[in-house]
Amino acid sequence: xxxxxxxxxxxxxxxxxxxxxxxxxxxxxxxxxxxxxxxxxxxxxxxxxxxxxxxxxxxxxxxxxxxxxxxxxxxxxxxxxxxxxxxxxxxxxxxxxxxxxxxxxxxxxxxxxxxxxxxxxxxxxxxxxxxxxxxxxxxxxxxxxxxxxxxxxxxxxxxxxxxxxxxxxxxxxxxxxxxxxxxxxxxxxxxxxxxxxxxxxxxxxxxxxxxxxxxxxxxxxxxxxxxxxxxxxxxxxxxxxxxxxxxxxxxxxxxxxxxxxxxxxxxxxxxxxxxxxxxxxxxxxxxxxxxxxxxxxxxxxxxxxxxxxxxxxxxxxxxxxxxxxxxxxxxxxxxxxxxxxxxxxxxxxxxxxxxxxxxxxxxxxxxxxxxxx
Amino acid sequence: xxxxxxxxxxxxxxxxxxxxxxxxxxxxxxxxxxxxxxxxxxxxxxxxxxxxxxxxxxxxxxxxxxxxxxxxxxxxxxxxxxxxxxxxxxxxxxxxxxxxxxxxxxxxxxxxxxxxxxxxxxxxxxxxxxxxxxxxxxxxxxxxxxxxxxxxxxxxxxxxxxxxxxxxxxxxxxxxxxxxxxxxxxxxxxxxxxxxxxxxxxxxxxxxxxxxxxxxxxxxxxxxxxxxxxxxxxxxxxxxxxxxxxxxxxxxxxxxxxxxxxxxxxxxxxxxxxxxxxxxxxxxxxxxxxxxxxxxxxxxxxxxxxxxxxxxxxxxxxxxxxxxxxxxxxxxxxxxxxxxxxxxxxxxxxxxxxxxxxxxxxxxxxxxxxxxxxxxxxxxxxxxxxxxxxxxxxxxxxxxxxxxxxxxxxxxxxxxxxxxxxxxxxxxxxxxxxxxxxxxxxxxxxxxxxxxxxxxxxxxxxxxxxxxxxxxxxxxx
Numbered sequence: 148x149x150x151x152x153x154x155x156x157x158x159x160x161x162x163x164x165x166x167x168x169x170x171x172x173x174x175x176x177x178x179x180x181x182x183x184x185x186x187x188x189x190x191x192x193x194x195x196x197x198x199x200x201x202x203x204x205x206x207x208x209x210x211x212x213x214x215x216x217x218x219x220x221x222x223x224x225x226x227x228x229x230x231x232x233x234x235x236x237x238x239x240x241x242x243x244x245x246x247x248x249x250x251x252x253x254x255x256x257x258x259x260x261x262x263x264x265x266x267x268x269x270x271x272x273x274x275x276x277x278x279x280x281x282x283x284x285x286x287x288x289x290x291x292x293x294x295x296x297x298x299x300x301x302x303x304x305x306x307x308x309x310x311x312x313x314x315x316x317x318x319x320x321x322x323x324x325x326x327x328x329x330x331x332x333x334x335x336x337x338x339x340x341x342x343x344x345x346x347x348x349x350x351x352x353x354x355x356x357x358x359x360x361x362x363x364x365x366x367x368x369x370x371x372x373x374x375x376x377x378x379x380x381x382x383x384x385x386x387x388x389x390x391x392x393x394x395x396x397x398x399x400x401x402x403x404x405x406x407x408x409x410x411x412x413x414x415x416x417x418x419x420x421x422x423x424x425x426x427x428x429x430x431x432x433x434x435x436x437x438x439x440x441x442x443x444x445x446x447x448x449x450x451x452x453x454x455x456x457x458x459x460x461x462x463x464x465x466x467x468x469x470x471x472x473x474x475x476x477x478x479x480x481x482x483x484x485x486x487x488x489x490x491x492x493x494x495x496x497x498x499x500x501x502x503x504x505x506x507x508x509x510x511x512x513x514x515x516x517x518x519x520x
Numbered sequence: 521x522x523x524x525x526x527x528x529x530x531x532x533x534x535x536x537x538x539x540x541x542x543x544x545x546x547x548x549x550x551x552x553x554x555x556x557x558x559x560x561x562x563x564x565x566x567x568x569x570x571x572x573x574x575x576x577x578x579x580x581x582x583x584x585x586x587x588x589x590x591x592x593x594x595x596x597x598x599x600x601x602x603x604x605x606x607x608x609x610x611x612x613x614x615x616x617x618x619x620x621x622x623x624x625x626x627x628x629x630x631x632x633x634x635x636x637x638x639x640x641x642x643x644x645x646x647x648x649x650x651x652x653x654x655x656x657x658x659x660x661x662x663x664x665x666x667x668x669x670x671x672x673x674x675x676x677x678x679x680x681x682x683x684x685x686x687x688x689x690x691x692x693x694x695x696x697x698x699x700x701x702x703x704x705x706x707x708x709x710x711x712x713x714x715x716x717x718x719x720x721x722x723x724x725x726x727x728x729x730x731x732x733x734x735x736x737x738x739x740x741x742x743x744x745x746x747x748x749x750x751x752x753x754x755x756x757x758x759x760x761x762x763x764x765x766x767x768x769x770x771x772x773x774x775x776x777x778x779x780x781x782x783x784x785x786x787x788x789x790x791x792x793x794x795x796x797x798x799x800x801x802x803x804x805x806x807x808x809x810x811x812x813x814x815x816x817x818x819x820x821x822x823x824x825x826x827x828x829x830x831x832x833x834x835x836x837x838x839x840x841x842x843x844x845x846x847x848x849x850x851x852x853x854x855x856x857x858x859x860x861x862x863x864x865x866x867x868x869x870x871x872x873x874x875x876x877x878x879x880x881x882x883x884x885x886x887x888x889x890x891x892x893x894x895x896x897x898x899x900x901x902x903x904x905x906x907x908x909x910x911x912x913x914x915x916x917x918x919x920x921x922x923x924x925x926x927x928x929x930x931x932x933x934x935x936x937x938x939x940x941x942x943x944x945x946x947x948x949x950x951x952x953x954x955x956x957x958x959x960x961x962x963x964x965x966x967x968x969x970x971x972x973x974x975x976x977x978x979x980x981x982x983x984x985x986x987x988x989x990x991x992x993x994x995x996x997x
Binding site for chain 1: 860861877
């Protein structure tokens with residue numbers, strides 16, 4: 148791979164790699180080419196890389212940029228005009244993470260979303276009635292999750308697919324009508340949304356004693372966790388409640404970050420002839436590499452060890468592709484689990500109690516993404 | 521099972537629960553302890569609340585001085601380095617919390633040194649005018665026709681955190697000083713000390729220990745928590761803001777409460793104190809101690825050091841001296857065991873500082889580079905213009921050069937999280953300015969982690985807020 152490819156050529160090469168696959172070895176050369184491009188075009192990537200020791204070969208030779216960079220400075224490569232900016236949560240401008248996308252960047256993100264969805268939710272491009280517990284992009288233009296879910300609705304949604312959070316909150320009656328229709332007419336649904344949105348809905352339905360039986364083949368996908376929320380629900384408890392209330396047995400969790408164009412699903416496992424079910428660990432897409440890094444050395448942790456999660460994401464051609472997140476994970480043989488996060492706001496003088504850490508470790512499960520909160 | 525530590529204390533009148541305790545093994549390197557956690561439900565908690573109210577009669581009839589004398593004797597026992605219960609507690613707390621044994625011993629010493637008789641009676645005198653007022657009617661100084669007495673609540677509930685070893689006994693002291701029984705829920709992160717302390721009290725005065733109940737229930741056991749919250753008259757709670765606000769939402773409306781949540785401290789050194797010499801050397805040692813004690817996990821700990829520019833010693837030179845002093849002090853008070861989450865927090869902040877430096881910000885590390893040490897070495901960084909906010913702790917000092925005290929105050933948060941400030945080289949007017957800016961405790965460097973029993977914790981009286989007064993007026997105004 149030519150290390151001085153233009154932005155357009157890199158987008159084409161990565162798009163081809165995402166859509167068509169390619170030998171794993173090609174990942175390294177593409178990653179190094181993208182990184183070389185970013186060192187030329189993004190000041191922070193070049194400055195941080197120059198100041199960092201080399202800690203590995205292949206993609207591991209690319210130092211992952213601390214995620215705080217997205218709050219500190221403009222990280223767009225400037226090759227194409229920015230069309231859209233997504234922002235993470237944050238109470239002040241200083242604490243908002245910002246990710247800029249050009250048209251070609253959005254196209255690449257769309258390719259990543261489609262390919263990942265077909266590898267997990269919609270094998271073979273199978274369609275479903277996609278019901279979204281999140282606001283549509285026009286109501287939440289800065290929310291990357293809304294953009295991604297709109298993409299799923301438009302690509303894989305049968306008639307009746309829609310968003311159910313509007314200006315007046317969650318439209319439960321309309322949602323229930325569609326869910327009831329699903330069970331009556333045997334139309335599988337894919338219920339997707341923010342984890343906390345699910346909790347709100349499930350609480351409300353439990354109070355009314357509502358129990359549904361969605362059509363076979365129905366599934367759910369929750370994204371995001373419970374950061375800053377008053378209530379934390381474990382992944383298992385959430386998925387058990389989804390099963391109990393909707394009769395859905397296949398519940399996926401998705402890790403998405405405002406800083407990455409790619410998303411990270413539970414590792415898919417074969418479930419019968421044509422279906423997949425979520426496994427217990429998160430896994431990579433062919434165009435991403437995730438490593439739990441030992442915080443003492445920033446080298447990949449061995450299975451069973453915990454540390455900071457870093458992603459190398461080819462779909463981030465125009466934004467830093469290697470990012471050191473503030474998520475805490477445990478390395479597993481076949482993937483990784485997310486167990487919590489490092490957060491300055493949590494590091495409070497008097498308030499650090501090991502109890503908190505223990506509780507957080509148990510409660511956070513693997514469901515979180517900044518984009519949802 | 522060997523080495524089993526009982527984290528509960530049940531009074532003699534309480535029939536222990538039928539359910540066997542839950543035993544949790546905690547390992548630290550090659551070392552381990554087995555913790556025995558009680559399994560209590562709402563029914564048992566209800567019995568505990570009822571029994572404590574009954575047991576409290578003993579307190580009502582006992583002179584406060586006699587109560588304080590017993591507490592003083594307990595402090596003397598815990599200050600005796602040879603006592604087996606102290607050695608066992610130091611070992612267990614160190615294994616469970618990760619604090620070094622030296623730091624745990626230091627914490628016990630600090631807490632118990634301020635729990636002696638003169639301080640116990642002294643704080644009552646400060647807050648109530650006269651400690652005897654808790655025993656009977658006493659004439660109010662300055663008005664001979666006015667007598668008063670105070671009545672404490674029957675039952676104080678404590679919810680404790682784990683950030684400072686041996687701290688929870690403070691709530692027991694305060695409860696007993698106002699003749700209230702105490703029901704404490706320990707933290708899973710440090711469940712050892714309070715039950716051990718209760719056993720000391722029982723050896724000294726079994727009737728007094730009958731007024732104390734120490735237990736634990738899982739955070740998700742809201743039914744037991746509800747009985748606890750409904751059964752107490754005043755809640756004293758330590759913890760993170762999220763945990764405290766969750767309890768506040770679940771507490772019965774109108775339950776009086778004292779919240780000890782997130783607080784921030786800092787140090788400020790003005791130009792007059794920046795002259796080389798023995799006083800400056802002592803100042804640096806004091807600052808190093810403030811950033812090190814309890815590994816900076818106490819609300820009292822400084823998060824930043826603001827240094828006035830223009831002194832003979834520059835902010836950079838002070839930062840370098842502090843870095844050296846922190847490393848020296850770590851030999852005497854070794855750091856906590858570094859858990860991966862602690863290292864990750866430090867690494868995240870460390871790499872962000874490196875990034876900001878690479879981007880040309882006037883920020884830089886002062887301590888030796890961190891490449892691959894698995895220990896939480898002390899870390900000093902120059903961070904000009906830094907607002908006061910939490911560091912990753914574990915002896916992290918962000919040194920901020922400022923033009924004046926006013927410039928430092930401009931970097932402080934405006935909300936009520938400010939607490940303690942170590943100050944040197946400033947005037948009394950400056951001190952008043954800091955008080956009016958939200959600081960609730962001023963001290964010299966080296967004293968931040970050493971508040972006395974007399975301290976108005978978080979700017980509030982600790983005992984008078986627990987009691988009600990009953991006045992007797994014998995003359996018209």
